[in-house]
Amino acid sequence: MLKALTLFVRFLLRLFPGSFRTRHGPEYLATLNALGEEPRHRGIVGLFRLTSFVVPDLLAALPRAWSDTGSVDALKSRPAGGTMESLWQDLRYAIRTLSRSRVFAATVIISLGLGIGANTIVYSLLDGVVLHPFAYPDPDRLVGIGVTFPKVSSDRGFIESLSPPEFADVRDSTPSLERVSAFDLGNRAISGGDRPERVFTAFVWGDPLATLGLPPALGRSFRAAETEEQGNAVAVISHRIWQSRFGADSSIIGRTVRVNGQPYTVIGVMPPAALLMGTDLWLPMGVPPMRVPRQARQWAIIGRLKPNASLAAANADLARIAARTERAYHAELKEYEGWRLEAAPFAEATTSMFQLRLAGFVMQGAVALLLLIACTNVASLLLSRAAKRSGEISVRQALGARAHRLLRQLFTESLLLSLGGGAAGLAIAWAALGPLSAALPEEVSGLGIKIALNPRVLIFTLLVSLVVAIFFGASPIAQVLRSRTTAVLGQSGERSTLGKRGRRLRAGFLALQVALSVVLLVGAGVLLRSFNRLQGVDLGFDGRGVLTARLSLARETYQMEQVGPFFEQLTGRLRAIPGVKNASAATQYPPINNFQTNLQLPGETPELSAARTVDMTNATADFFATLGYRLQAGRLFGDRDTENAPLVAVVNQTLARRFFPGRSPVAERIVLRSGDQATEVEIVGVVADVRNRGLEVDPAPEVFMHVRQQRVAVNNQLFIQVRAAGEPMALLGAIRDATKDLDPDQPLYRISTIEQDLGNAVLQRRAAMFLIGIFAIVALVLASVGMYGLVSQSVQERVKEIGIRMALGADGNAIVRLVLRQILSVVIIGSALGLAGSIALSGSIRALVFGVSPTDPVTLAAVVVLLTVVATCAAAIPARRAAHVPAVAAVRSE
């Protein structure tokens, strides 16, 4: 906890003259540390005590530190009462005033702390994951090349989207870009250590390290020519694998490691920051890009803007290339029609993969609303305070204080409060960020993304605090300006009440607060309902208790026809493990289907099939039984479906319904096409649908073939699925042993359970719901505090009126109704505004919502009811108090 204070103090020290900082800065921090170790400063209360001791002291010392330096000698020579002097006075005066009303100050600081803390947390997330995820130099000039093929899909692809000849075009014909390189991602088994390990690998053209702008930590990176010639068995390894696997041994350069059994010479180690998409091993492609077909689109292209080039210039270059390529090739390659190449900042291009941008910005919007609520609370507190102090202020005016000095005085107070709130917010954020970054999903943390309070976040928090000070400081100032009448002195008897305008302003604040709470609550409610809908989705299969892992058979040692038998043999062994109910292997499994093929129906021309893609899975016969697929017609795979037997396929219900409406597809013959290759198969069975593309998407049509008969979407890397009787992860050791028995060089990787896969799929949604839910609760609490304050203050102000009413015979209930009517009218106006706001903003969360409308009427109604109940409860206590005001006391209160 002390660390947060230290961080804030460090920041404050930056406001001091440089000479002071260099001379006393370290000493100051050492002293602060020593203070923090005193028993009275331990724990959360102690920290509060220490903060309220140290921060005002430091702020008070600030003007003195400046006035002591020679640089402000000019100021010193002014007549007494120069700017620095009066600033110092303002500050001292503000500190004194605030320390006289500590409860008020604490309320304000905590309210603002919650608001600013939430903003700091979300901004740190946004900064760490979306805005500045990578520690590359000059990151804004590092670009990724995105591509859109409108003929195929409207999505812009970045990773695995471009072909080698396209890379060569970009490299050779964009004058605005330099150091262009390309990479394809894959997995390789690396050995030459204790055990083989599967590592995430990039196959490159050019030198990605140069593109990233980083020098190698050891050795050298690739030379461009080296990546195009055959036979350069050289490798660059990541810093982390150098440490974890090779013990940070600097003699690694020049040593030989085995990659999929082949010897490679290590020529360099990347610096720690260079985690390109999380890859640990870089290998040269070893072939000229122009020798690879144009349709082999599995590369990503990165480059740097030349020193004087703009992003627009790069995009103009890219548009020229796209147009040229379209003219030259669109006759044979239809997808080039209207295709677009665009450069985007690398961080933007890559993090769009995680779709975190949207959630991040929605979240930032939500916390901005929260801060606005906190601000309105504080503003109405300050307003009441300003009313109470109007007496003091008129006295000071009468004594000759100029208006601008008074205003500056009030503003200094606001500033001090908001900086205090900023400090509290930093402390809250600091406490929350540790657990939050530990909970980051591995796909994100594996990229080297860190979430922490960094200078950018600190500056953000400071800016927010300043904006907050201006926002909530302005309204009481305006109020004071208006009431700047000499008359105030005369009527000092009523000095503690707000004028009519002030009261309206305060009711307006409250209505605004209610409106903002409605927006947040509706957002949280809609997300909650979407999440419930998602949990209720019938997957169509049973994913509980199933462990999955991937295994890639090295092409160097296994022929394609050996892949099927290997996995059948492996699953046979897995089934023999005690505690295993069933085991299978497949190229993909729900909810993550990636492989597809084109489908040509009986009697159709091949051209028609180009527009029709279906999911294509190669699986062992037990796949359906292991995952609990239900057979609806025909049969599943059996022993007779050997490698050379007639080719057969099982299809899912969606495929059957869509392409064979009203009849059974069993015994029909279909053609599966990919590129020039056509494979005719007979449908032998139909299985019930499962959510093969994830919870949120309707099942896609899917074709299954037996691994022995792999012809389409052929793959040498399969996932195994092991259904356990008990806890699936407990079987991992036995599963590894069984695999090792069959081939000791083939490591299992990407180990997970289907339940985890499903959980990851909804992770973003769950995080968004959780955070917005918390923010909504905080908003509700702040709003109810505001309502309580408004009602109790207005009861206090109306004691006389209430007393007279009671004296005239009104009973308690009538008084309660009177008070409640006032608050409920504010709630109704606020809710109406809030509902309008929710509807206006509904577009921004549409993408996060599933199965309900973002303006779901049930949620809207529930939120309004909830707010009304909360408002009634918050108002009930002061209202009851009002009902028990003795008439005489009320009349005497003047």
Add this chain to the structure above:
Amino acid sequence: MPSNDRRLPAPPPLPLPVAEFHILVALADGARHGYGIMTDIEQRTDGAVRLGPGTLYTALRRMSDRGLVEEGATGARENPRRVNYRITALGREAAVAEARRMEKCLALVRGTRLAARLETA
């Protein structure tokens, strides 16, 4: 005596700022580092005077600019961030002058009817 050959600065005008006076008193019996000065003042005054570190270091800098204190050898052995401060001859002179001034003030009060209240307070 200060070991440098700088011209000895003039004694500061009285009254001394409260913080500076207490710092001089804390250093009267030996060199201390910043935190030591803070705790010494607090103990000596039974908690009535408590300097914050910000006040302390701005005061120390001013005082060393004016020659009232000097930075002694750093305790580099244990912690390079702990600078020891020592009172200078000028500092002693200033502290005594300030105490005399206060003594005179006290005598002034003693000469009036306020003296009776002084005893009971």
